Amino acid sequence: MEEVCYLRNGGEGALVDFVSGHSGQYAEVHAHAAACADCQRFIAEQAALWAALDADSAPEVAADFDRRLYAQLESVDGENWWQRTWRQMAGSAMSGFGRPVAALSLAVALIIGVAIMRQPPTPASAPVAADRPASLQAVNDIDQIEETLEDLEMLSLFANAPRSL
């Protein structure tokens, strides 16, 4: 039976619960995530987010923050920020020089995007693995220790077995 991927099937909530430690289906999520790079990445990102939220207290907001923000958004000529951005992009693309630059930029951006998505999570980007003793990393380790123990037991019994019978 094919395993259902939480991330591809709208099960992000289950992954978030897994990270929070309140998952009712810890074993299932763990078993799937151990073999699914996408879910592992999601878990790592989620854990990083939580860690950042825990670590950083929000800076105090200035009294006139809202007023200054709206003033910037509704800037000169009554043009919104997105209208201005769109006009600049369109103008660049329609100019003789802008067309190839825009096309190549699009290509490079797409390639970089795909390359980033294909990257396996590194230890630095996977704080779940580093910080949680009962996490995927720990259980992966236990799998490896189990394998080593099995190898050692096999060798202790049969390493000196007759090579040919």
Added chain:
Amino acid sequence: MRALTQALALIAVAIPLLAQGPPRGSRRPAPGPSAIERYNSMPPRQRERILEKLPADRRKAFEDRVERYNRLSPGEKRRLRGQYDQFQQLPPERRDEARRVFRRFMNLPEDRQRELRTEMETLRDLAPDERRQRVESPPFMEKFSPQERRMMRDLGRTLSPPADTGSQHEIL
């Protein structure tokens, strides 16, 4: 228009290459006996947190094996580490095959496991001709089923160094 065509060609070439991802089968190397020492040095609470994730039977097998390993003398551990390093030199397929045979062995009833181990120790100490005579003898054939005989042969073959493969003396 030409730039757009070039960009599309670049995408068409690059994306399938990138989509292949890292090479498959690049398994993490086994941590070796040092991982067991690391496990042993963990605080009991941390060990418990790891073990509690394992199903009961797997946990028991794990703890039994750790205990057996810890009971070994320093000299035995050292010898076993040497054998482990040699085993790691075997091709991964050979290692996996040896593990499969060993799991079949572990599924035998305990009395059969004992019989096979004793027999393999006896065979190991014999000269090749004597060994051959013994494994061809009717008592040997009666004592061990064809599956058990194959198991003994496969364990010896898969655990032997690469130079020993393809031996001409397999007679079980």
